[in-house]
Amino acid sequence: MELVARSERLSLVAPSMEHLDALCAMWSDAETMRYVGKGLAWTREEVAARIERAMKSHAERGMAFWTIVRNGDGVVLGQGGVVPIEFDGPEIELGYRLGRAHWGRGYATEAAGLTRDHAFGALGVGRLVAVTYPENVASRRVLAKVGFRETGESDKYYGVHAITFEMTPADLPERAGVAGA
Ligand SMILES: CC(C)(COP(=O)(O)OP(=O)(O)OC[C@H]1O[C@@H](n2cnc3c(N)ncnc32)[C@H](O)[C@@H]1OP(=O)(O)O)[C@@H](O)C(=O)NCCC(=O)NCCS
Structure with missing residues (x-):
């Protein structure tokens, strides 16, 4: 298992077919x-x-939807990371999704914070974007907690109506550098 980044309770690891059954x-x-x-x-x-x-993107660009695993027991919690996208111009999108059994414990916030720190740090990304369905209140909350700003609504991403978010290192919350802050 190739480690990408690690926080207190979870790790981002390189995507692998070993995770297929769990995902x-x-x-x-x-x-x-x-x-x-x-x-x-x-x-x-x-x-x-x-x-x-994801394996290809990770190998070629060092960016992907990595697998999120719990530290200690190695349980697969979901996927999250950053991916280059191109709708009207190149952007880097941050995203995450967790298995239902793992919701409500702050894992998404921790994974998003860790991804953010890895993107702005090791990967040298200057601007991140994120999109959510308007009804996805939990995800909107996660993005706000890790420092994203809502920028409006758009239909350009993935052909669905979405709330758009962005973040640069200047938006980092006070506890910047602490995953899950
Ligand atoms: C959305 C998702 C990532 C949230 O994961 P999670 O680990 O439960 O999130 P966290 O525990 O880190 O934080 C969720 C926050 O939203 C809040 N929340 C959760 N459900 C909510 C609801 N229905 N209404 C309002 N707030 C809600 C929580 O209270 C928490 O905020 P708080 O810390 O201020 O109390 C998870 O439910 C998921 O993977 N869903 C399916 C895939 C998905 O939608 N991915 C995102 C696509 S943009």
Whole structure:
């Protein structure tokens, strides 16, 4: 397992087919996927294709939707990271998704904070964007907690109506550098 970054309770590790079974169990759940992509659960083939893409992106650019694993017992919690996107111009998007069993414990905030610190630090990213469905109140809260600013609404990302967010190192919260701050 190749470590990308580590915080108190969790680690981001390089994407791998070893995580396929755990991720399939999570992303085949309609409730979990309600606010991800087009809002539909993914088949095993779709999950595998995305892991494949993440492996390639990680190898080529050092950016990807990495696997989030819990420190200590190695349980797969979900996926999160940063990916280059191009809708009207190149941007770096931060995102995360957790299996339903792991919601409500601050893991998304911790993973987003860790990803943010890794992006602005080791990866030298100057600006991050994020998008959520308007109804995804928990995710909007996570983004606000790690320092993102809401910038408006847009239909340009992924063909869905979304709230848009952005963040630069100047927006870092007071406890910058502390993942999960
Ligand atoms: C959205 C998601 C990432 C949140 O993960 P999580 O680990 O439960 O989030 P955290 O515990 O770090 O923080 C959630 C925050 O939202 C709040 N929250 C959760 N559900 C809420 C709701 N229905 N209404 C208002 N606030 C809510 C929590 O109280 C918490 O804020 P607080 O710390 O100020 O109390 C997780 O539910 C998930 O993976 N969902 C499915 C995939 C997804 O939607 N991904 C994001 C796509 S943009």
